[in-house]
Amino acid sequence: MIQYPALRHRTLGVTAPSSGVPKVLHEMFRLACQRMEERGFRVVCGDTVWTQYKAKSADAKQRADEFNRMIRDQETTIIIPPWGGELLIEMLEYVDFKGLQPKWVLGYSDTSLLLLALTLQTGIATAHGTNLVDLRGELVDETTAMWEQVVTTTTGASIVQHSSKRYQKEWNHENPSPCVFHLTEQTEWKTITGDDVHIEGRLLGGCIDVIRHIIGTPFGDIAKFQKEHIHDEPIVWYFENCELTTTDVRRTLVQMKLAGWFENCSGILFGRSAANKEVGGYTIEDVYRDLQDELQIPIVYDVDCGHVPPQITFVNGAYAEVQVSKGKGTVIQHFKA
Template identity: 65%
Template structure:
């Protein structure tokens, strides 16, 4: 059975950096994000790792794991949100006690998705793939991003519907600050590789940034088959994946590795997020990658969804039962918090 945390009203948010911390010159935007959350009724507590960054990490692996677990065990803290992702979160896994995790939401993406997936696979606790702290520093959030609060305040047995965004951000414009952080200028269109342009798939959600979650394969933290047997009964999986920096050939290699490791066995479909990394290599396009995978697995693939490094993004709950519908370029996801 999947266990779901619950976010109470006027919650206390713990901010810790199990991957990258924030350089001194960017400390003001961390403080701004904390102030914005405070204005919305939250209390925010920042750990020491948030304010340091050296050699591609916020602190040593042991120090990062210690602070993360201290915040998890702090009964006054209701939710953990890292400032952002990074590069070397994988170093902390061996120092975390996955068998003694309090029932508490952890929200993030990018490198953080490695930790989220490891937690859900090993413990059966739902985790939330969505916005990071620094993207909440705006005067307001767009409708897609803002859904993180409603999602995390959903009780076990209830469900929430999210819709594809109207527009997405093509590129960052840091020299032109926006009141909602993002510059949403391009029309969102969800696309499919399937027998029909109208697609409906049902199953349990798992996923994250493929650049990093692929490194769980072959480790004690990435045993998808054990997870299915222990926590899911007979429900199929829906994978949601997003590519941060992989070339199309590296993406293909990673997907084949996941297939050979059995991660896609019994899957109902795969969702791929938008990516600026999907550049063709010798005429080998990302659409070629999707076509080949759909044919090999004989399941529908939905792509250019609101997930990952090309915002905004839907909040996906690892472990939740989802019904995904796509038609006419628009998508709807109902996530049910079924134990």
């Protein structure tokens, strides 16, 4: 079964299991904390938040120890890292996954590796969505803002999210926006055939760059998770690409297939990406088409997920219904045990 955390009170723990905040950006990040306090949260930052050296906030054991303390703290009911990074995988072996009480962990990018491992190891639902730093604006766009409604959904209830109206093509830090993002481009969720698509199943996923590294490890045992926690219900995977070329995405998807990750998979969602660089004429659409031909399941792409904001909040472990029609998408997540 899947356990869904309850946001009993509004104490937010901030720890950096991957990258911390360099000193030059401390004031910017304090603004994000201030905005959360204005929204009624009590914010408690760990030591790792304020340090960054050699591509990580601290050594692996220190990062894990702080996370272990924070997730067991009775006052803290949600944990949101500042952002992702590069080397979260170093700290996984030191995370104490045993006997955890359900508590929300929210984020994306490198943080998605911790989210997926946590759900696979424990059956506790985790939330793939905004990073804390992206909540520093005076306003929050309607797609991103849904994170709070998602994490306040109760077990047995459902939450509906819709595709965004517009997305951000590129960052423009010289011209700050009241909601951080500059949403200028028309959003369109696409399918390989152009036909309408309906997919159902348990959600799992994250940033493909990093979650691929737990294939074949105890942290990535999909078969065990299917048997012990979702009783062999179908899986709907969602992926987003930060930096991989099309051929690297293809290699990774083939590895996932060979490792059994797509057994009893009912469909796959791919987020928009500014990467997806074609190699020798092999485009990302070719990758998606090849995968659909092999697996004979629906593939949806350019969804609101990942490094091209805004993004829907996907809950690892939730039972989802995904409907795509005429470029628009609807995701209904049922908090089904």
